[in-house]
Amino acid sequence: MSVLSTCSAGGAEIAIPIDVPATATEASAGYTVKEAWVRVPEPLSKELMEAHKQAIIKQLRAQNAALVAHYYVAPELQDLALETGGCVGDSLEMARIGREHPASTLIVAGVRFMGETAKILSPDKRVLMPDLEANCSLDLGCPPDEFSAFCDAHPERTVVVYANTSAEVKARADWVVTSSIALEIVTYLHQQGKKILWGPDRHLGRYIQQETGADMLMWQGSCTVHNEFKAQELLALKQQYPEAKVLVHPESNAEVIALADVVGSTSRLIQAVTALDASTYIVATDQGILHAMRQQAPDKSFIAAPTAGTSATCKSCAFCPWMAMNDLVGIRHCLEAGSGEIHLDPHLAAAAAKPIDRMLDFAAAHKKQIRASGDLSQDMHLFAKLGPA
Numbered sequence: 426m427s428v429l430s431t432c433s434a435g436g437a438e439i440a441i442p443i444d445v446p447a448t449a450t451e452a453s454a455g456y457t458v459k460e461a462w463v464r465v466p467e468p469l470s471k472e473l474m475e476a477h478k479q480a481i482i483k484q485l486r487a488q489n490a491a492l493v494a495h496y497y498v499a500p501e502l503q504d505l506a507l508e509t510g511g512c513v514g515d516s517l518e519m520a521r522i523g524r525e526h527p528a529s530t531l532i533v534a535g536v537r538f539m540g541e542t543a544k545i546l547s548p549d550k551r552v553l554m555p556d557l558e559a560n561c562s563l564d565l566g567c568p569p570d571e572f573s574a575f576c577d578a579h580p581e582r583t584v585v586v587y588a589n590t591s592a593e594v595k596a597r598a599d600w601v602v603t604s605s606i607a608l609e610i611v612t613y614l615h616q617q618g619k620k621i622l623w624g625p626d627r628h629l630g631r632y633i634q635q636e637t638g639a640d641m642l643m644w645q646g647s648c649t650v651h652n653e654f655k656a657q658e659l660l661a662l663k664q665q666y667p668e669a670k671v672l673v674h675p676e677s678n679a680e681v682i683a684l685a686d687v688v689g690s691t692s693r694l695i696q697a698v699t700a701l702d703a704s705t706y707i708v709a710t711d712q713g714i715l716h717a718m719r720q721q722a723p724d725k726s727f728i729a730a731p732t733a734g735t736s737a738t739c740k741s742c743a744f745c746p747w748m749a750m751n752d753l754v755g756i757r758h759c760l761e762a763g764s765g766e767i768h769l770d771p772h773l774a775a776a777a778a779k780p781i782d783r784m785l786d787f788a789a790a791h792k793k794q795i796r797a798s799g800d801l802s803q804d805m806h807l808f809a810k811l812g813p814a
């Protein structure tokens with residue numbers, strides 16, 4: 426198996442490109458890309474890693490805690506989550522499993538909105554994060570007051586927001602979606618004749634608009650990591666590996682998506698490596714996903730999609746700097762010190778819970794192969810808790 430990257434600062438090791446200019450959007454709140462990379466912890470020796478793991482296992486047991494990790498965090502965190510009865514997943518799976526898990530404390534290894542979502546869905550649980558400043562460029566680029574004004578200007582539209590947003594933005598929404606359920610929910614709303622106001626990721630929004638034909642007004646956010654994939658270089662790589670299948674996350678730009686064999690959420694892309702016959706895959710999403718892909722298909726080869734080329738700035742090199750802020754030291758520290766706790770105003774959390782619950786109810790029904798008919802009177806069974814927005 427091999428992992429190749431044409432990115433000079435990427436590859437198997439996490440590089441720290443600190444000479445990165447911040448854009449106005451990225452600098453709107455919290456850490457910029459540059460600041461986040463500076464906070465990415467140094468790699469640990471094997472001995473230190475083992476010592477921290479043992480201390481974490483002890484604390485997880487003592488505190489009835491579970492580690493909930495995203496596919497983009499470091500391999501040792503994903504492995505530890507699974508070894509200790511926690512979970513690894515995309516943001517929808519993290520939200521659902523965190524809510525259902527019997528633990529009284531959740532340690533969320535991911536980015537801030539994932540910790541907030543866990544707290545919204547599990548208000549009676551203590552939710553800790555290794556670093557509360559681990560944010561997301563989509564969240565940072567969607568300030569609640571500006572987004573709320575955008576919604577106010579278009580009251581006739583159903584507000585659908587991607588999960589990568591603050592609790593305040595979620596509370597303003599009718600629906601929250603993740604990339605694993607967005608197509609189905611927008612299809613459903615389109616069948617209802619709803620016009621949609623979408624935020625914050627414009628690439629995912631454009632992809633969904635193209636697939637569903639829905640009337641969607643877009644907030645103009647984007648993901649720093651997925652913005653970096655380059656279509657021309659990807660095309661050249663495809664020609665070099667004509668047998669390879671191209672797997673693309675829909676936060677990537679339209680030209681990159683157009684070259685994909687499979688477009689989907691992290692979970693769908695991982696499933697694709699076992700569902701397809703190909704032995705080689707070019708992967709356009711955060712390289713943290715390759716760990717789960719290797720585990721699912723150990724005999725197959727994976728090539729990171731190019732983030733370098735004539736138009737490249739290589740801000741991320743296919744590694745999310747905020748995800749990379751999670752490490753064993755931070756997890757041990759938040760468990761031992763009780764630090765990094767997510768606190769949300771109960772009224773805000775209750776308001777944000779409604780559109781998330783709506784999504785989870787829809788997702789549960791969808792998993793059971795219950796498809797929306799488009800007739801509202803027949804579809805109430807899809808919404809166990811709240812009814813459609």
Ligand code: SF4
Pocket residue numbers: 536560561562563589648649650651676711745746747748
């Ligand atoms: S990879 Fe992109 S969308 Fe995901 S957390 Fe990082 S910045 Fe946000």
